[in-house]
Amino acid sequence: MGKIDWDKKEDRERLWHSSSHIMAEAVKEFYPKAKFAIGPPIEEGFYYDFDVEEPFTPADLKKIEKKMKGLVGKNEKFVRKEISFEEAKKLFRGQPYKLELIEELKKAGEKNVSIYNSGSFTDLCKGPHLESSEPIKAIKLLKVAGAYWKGDEKNKMLQRIYGISFPEKSMLNEWVRQREEAEKRNHIKLGKELDLFSMHEESPGSPFFHARGMVIWNELAQLWRKEHLKKGYEELNTPVILKKELWERSGHWDHYKENMYFTKVDEEDYAIKPMNCPGGILIYQTKRHSYKDLPIRAGEMGTVHRHELSGVLNGLFRVRKFTQDDAHIFCTEEQIEEEIIGVIDLVDYFYTKIFGFDYHVELSTRPEDAMGSKKIWDTAENALKGALKKKGMKFKINEGDGAFYGPKIDFHIKDSLGRTWQCATIQLDFAMPEKFDLQYIGKDDKPHRPVMLHRVIYGSMERFLGILIEHYAGAFPLWLSPVQIALIPIADRHAKYAEKIRDGMLEKGLRVELDARSETVSYKVRDWQKQKANYILVVGDKEQGNGTVTVRTREGKILGEKKVEEFIANTLKEIEEKK
Numbered sequence: 079m080g081k082i083d084w085d086k087k088e089d090r091e092r093l094w095h096s097s098s099h100i101m102a103e104a105v106k107e108f109y110p111k112a113k114f115a116i117g118p119p120i121e122e123g124f125y126y127d128f129d130v131e132e133p134f135t136p137a138d139l140k141k142i143e144k145k146m147k148g149l150v151g152k153n154e155k156f157v158r159k160e161i162s163f164e165e166a167k168k169l170f171r172g173q174p175y176k177l178e179l180i181e182e183l184k185k186a187g188e189k190n191v192s193i194y195n196s197g198s199f200t201d202l203c204k205g206p207h208l209e210s211s212e213p214i215k216a217i218k219l220l221k222v223a224g225a226y227w228k229g230d231e232k233n234k235m236l237q238r239i240y241g242i243s244f245p246e247k248s249m250l251n252e253w254v255r256q257r258e259e260a261e262k263r264n265h266i267k268l269g270k271e272l273d274l275f276s277m278h279e280e281s282p283g284s285p286f287f288h289a290r291g292m293v294i295w296n297e298l299a300q301l302w303r304k305e306h307l308k309k310g311y312e313e314l315n316t317p318v319i320l321k322k323e324l325w326e327r328s329g330h331w332d333h334y335k336e337n338m339y340f341t342k343v344d345e346e347d348y349a350i351k352p353m354n355c356p357g358g359i360l361i362y363q364t365k366r367h368s369y370k371d372l373p374i375r376a377g378e379m380g381t382v383h384r385h386e387l388s389g390v391l392n393g394l395f396r397v398r399k400f401t402q403d404d405a406h407i408f409c410t411e412e413q414i415e416e417e418i419i420g421v422i423d424l425v426d427y428f429y430t431k432i433f434g435f436d437y438h439v440e441l442s443t444r445p446e447d448a449m450g451s452k453k454i455w456d457t458a459e460n461a462l463k464g465a466l467k468k469k470g471m472k473f474k475i476n477e478g479d480g481a482f483y484g485p486k487i488d489f490h491i492k493d494s495l496g497r498t499w500q501c502a503t504i505q506l507d508f509a510m511p512e513k514f515d516l517q518y519i520g521k522d523d524k525p526h527r528p529v530m531l532h533r534v535i536y537g538s539m540e541r542f543l544g545i546l547i548e549h550y551a552g553a554f555p556l557w558l559s560p561v562q563i564a565l566i567p568i569a570d571r572h573a574k575y576a577e578k579i580r581d582g583m584l585e586k587g588l589r590v591e592l593d594a595r596s597e598t599v600s601y602k603v604r605d606w607q608k609q610k611a612n613y614i615l616v617v618g619d620k621e622q623g624n625g626t627v628t629v630r631t632r633e634g635k636i637l638g639e640k641k642v643e644e645f646i647a648n649t650l651k652e653i654e655e656k657k
Contacts, residue, residue, distance in 0.1 A: 082213050082245040088206075094119035096156055096196070096208040097146075097217060097243040098126045103154075103199035104145035105239075108138075114201070115175040115227060115236055123242035127225055129175070134222045134237050142239070143219045150214045154197040156207035166191040169200065175227065176202045216250035217243045224389065231387065256495055263495070265547035266393040272552050272610060274560070275394070283391045283398030285540055290560035293589065294543060297558050298536065299379060301432070302403055309424060311375040311405060316357025318381060322347035327513055328356045329449050333482040337384045354380035355532055358406040359514050367518040372528060373409035373417055379539070380404050394544030401539040407531040408516070414529055418465035418487075418504060421533050425489055425502045428535050432656060433546075435491040438498070439471055442479035442486050449483050450509035458506040459485045483509045484532070493549040501542060505532040553610045553632060557653045563590040564606035565627075568599055568618035575622045579615075579642055586646055607632045613649070 083089045098117035101124075105112055109130055117126030128134075134142075161169070163184050170176035179202055180191060194203045196211070208214075219241040227233035244250045261267075269275045274291035277284075287295060303313065319341065325331045330338065330352065339350040351357065358376055367374070381401050390396050409417050429435040441462055444455040462485055466473050473487070480486050484507035490498045507530040510516075517525040536542040546554070556562055563583060567576040576592055583590045591611075593602050599616060606614045615627040620639070627645055629637040640648075 084245065084249075091119040092206055092208050093213060093243060093245065094124040095206070096211065097214055097241060098124040099156070099194065099196050099199060099201055099203070099207070100146050100149050100154070100211060100214070100217075101142065101219070101239060101241055102126050102128075102201065103149055103197050104142045106199055107145060108141065113175060114173055116179075117201070123220070123240060125225075125238050125240045127227070127236040127238045129234065129236050134239060139219045139222065139239065143217060143241075146217050146219075149197060150211045150217065152197065152211070154211045156205075156209065156211075157195045158205055158207070159193050159195065160190040161193060163191060166193070166202065169193070170202060213245050214243050215245050216247045217241065218250060218254070226387075226389075229387065260495055260497075260548070263548040263551045265395075265544040268547050268552040269393070271608075272560070274547070277393070281399075282388060283386055283396075285394055285397060285399075291543070293560040294546070294554065294558055295539065298539065298543070299403075302379070302535065305424065305427065306375075306377050306405070309375070309420065311377045314358060314361055314376050314378045316354060316361070316378060316380060317351075318383075319343070319348050319350055320356065322349060324356050324360075325349050328359075328510060329483060329513065330356070333447055333449070337386075339383050339385060350383045351380070352382050352384045354378050354382065354402060354404040355406055355510065355530075358404075359510065359516065359530075362408055362516060363514065367408075367528075369410060369518055369520050369526070372518060373407050373413050375405060375407050377403070377405035394540040394547075397538070397540055400541065403534050403536045403539060405533050407533070408511075408518075408528045409531065410518075410520075410526070411529055414461045414506065414531075415465045415468065417531055418462065418506070419469060421504050421531070422465065422469055422471070422487075425504075425535055429489070429491055429502070433491075433549075435493070437489050437491045439466065439473040440476050440488045440490065440500075441466065441473050442476040442481075442488060444485065445478050445480050445482060447482050448480070450512070454508045455480075455485065458508055462487055462504070462506055481505050481507075481532075483507045491545070493545060494551075495548075499541075499545050501537040501545070502535050503533065503537070506530075507532060554612075555657060556612050556649070557656045559610070559612050560589065561591050561606075561609060561611045562588055562613065562649070562653075564602075564609075564611040564614045565590055565592045566599055566602050566606075566614065566616045567592075567594065568616060572617050572619070572622055576617050579617065579627065582642070583646060586650060588646070588649060603630070607634065613645075615645075 082093055095118065102114055102117055105128060113129035115127035115129065117124065163180060166180050167177060183191060191202065192204045194201050194205060194207055219239060221240050223238045224235045225238040227236055242253065272290065273288050275285045275287045278286060334352060338352050341348050358378060379401055381399065383399050386396060386398050407417050429437050443459055448455060466487065484505045486503050486505040488500050489502035490500050492498050511527050511530050516528050518528050520526040565576050565580055567573050573594060580590050580592045595602060603614055610632055612632055614630050617627055621627055626639045626641055628639050629645060
């Protein structure tokens with residue numbers, strides 16, 4: 079392979095996959111007794127899993143990285159070859175993980191084994207790779223982590239080295255700069271500093287939201303309810319624990335069981351819901367529906383639980399317990415396109431108008447474990463494509479990446495650091511209405527099958543909040559901010575005046591905190607700037623005499639003396655406009 083087109087995912091993956099082999103070659107030279115597992119490209123960079131006698135240290139990583147740079151400088155070729163299973167077993171003698179993979183390939187019906195050679199290293203690998211290491215111009219090893227073989231905690235813990243590489247040194251420098259900026263914005267660190275949430279071993283993967291964090295949560299939920307009410311949605315609430323039979327009928331038991339939690343009640347099997355849809359379906363079934371009732375748009379801020387391995391948990395981004403801003407739309411086939419467009423418009427309103435996010439769209443199609451016939455899937459996929467085309471939206475197709483019950487449209491927002499996050503989704507489902515025998519009475523007075531749309535706007539409330547923390551670096555816009563105003567009296571004699579202002583602001587619904595600590599005014603101002611209060615008001619003799627406050631922003635800009643009523647009016651207007 080020649081020149082790298084960095085905008086192409088497949089080119090990035092080839093470069094990263096090839097870099098993982100270079101890393102394995104370097105490890106082999108330092109640790110000849112190492113056992114090699116797998117080394118794929120990932121979303122950003124690559125890793126390789128090793129079974130070694132002692133864990134890798136930071137000093138080891140520096141040594142391995144230096145060796146990798148030397149190997150890259152030799153312009154090593156990546157040469158593919160197919161060999162028989164017998165040859166492969168001889169070649170990888172003493173490498174138990176490779177031998178296990180070879181047996182799996184044989185059982186899967188493969189005729190030969192694909193290997194790649196680069197320098198002194200040969201790996202069991204289907205590729206693809208670069209032609210040579212020449213395009214790799216910059217490498218950085220990032221960290222070591224424990225990883226169970228095949229992600230199964232019953233298997234041996236291996237040592238996973240993560241790395242990243244680029245075709246230009248300047249790209250690595252920019253990536254490092256962005257990582258440093260991202261670390262400043264780390265939502266776990268800011269969550270602690272700003273008293274928003276905490277994580278506890280007593281319930282791993284389940285965030286504990288503090289009072290200030292709940293302010294942001296409630297503002298997001300209030301906005302969600304207000305805008306959905308305007309669009310004709312009703313709000314539901316369904317139980318967290320439901321019987322096993324329901325999950326068998328919905329298909330989750332066969333397709334999602336490994337991600338679910340189970341319990342027994344009165345000797346019967348139950349599951350803690352990983353998704354809200356079956357509960358919404360049960361509510362739909364409680365009464366007879368006419369075509370005149372459709373579409374029914376039913377929303378639910380539903381708490382769900384999904385089993386995640388402890389090693390992948392990450393603050394608010396990867397959790398076991400979270401709340402989805404779900405909605406399920408029951409409609410006729412004729413209404414599908416209009417309903418999809420309505421959801422697209424709602425997503426666009428939230429992302430563009432409220433939060434100012436840019437986003438791109440992806441369409442995911444039928445996976446291997448799909449429920450329902452190919453004909454139904456083709457109809458569903460064509461309906462989603464038709465709606466996107468009617469809106470004039472560009473979209474990328476992800477083949478085979480749909481949900482097990484239907485194809486989906488995913489919305490990927492871009493944050494202030496240029497990172498993308500998949501949040502909103504629209505899933506078109508013909509299968510579950512069939513499984514639950516859902517009906518409505520049509521114009522012909524006969525029963526018909528409705529179609530079901532599953533959709534979210536925020537996605538996971540926890541994850542969306544984490545994204546916002548990092549996007550804003552904790553400095554939230556006024557309408558979202560936990561502490562909008564910090565009020566500082568200069569001396570004790572100004573306390574009553576400050577209390578009167580605070581009480582008046584509280585009555586208007588403003589979030590204000592009066593700071594009467596025995597600290598200097600300058601110390602308190604700096605502290606509230608660190609706590610990201612939008613406005614810091616100082617009151618002393620002059621302000622008390624004039625009925626004013628002296629206003630400064632958290633960025634340190636002094637706006638000067640303002641009449642209290644004027645300041646309150648302007649602040650309420652800023653909140654209303656969601657600037």
